Amino acid sequence: MVITAVHELILAQLTNPTPESPPLANKIMQLVHYLTWFALLSGTAAIIYAGGRFAWEKWSGSGLQSPKMVAGALIGGTVATSAGTIMNSVLGH
Secondary structure, three states: OHHHHHHHHHHHHOOOOOOOOOOOHHHHHHHHHHHHHHHHHHHHHHHHHHHHHHHHHHHHOOOOOHHHHHHHHHHHHHHHHHHHHHHHHHHOO
16 A cells, blocks of 8 residues: 555656657658668669660660660569558558
8 A cells, every 4th residue: 555655656746758759860851861862862773774775775786785674673662662661561650
């Protein structure tokens, strides 16, 4: 009974803390947004480059290496685009 009274006394003195964002959270989020844009733009540039190379290889009649580049760019773009969605579902946002 004494332990219960002491426990209630200690709990009555504690306040409910309010959550605060960590230091530099805004800067980190800004960096993440910049990296996301960079990933999307580099993926778009890779697909454009691979398409141009595909056309050049088709026109010149040499061996086709660009379909692998196109497939790699599409897979990389899919992973980069879905990473945010996967992390949001894992974190429960």
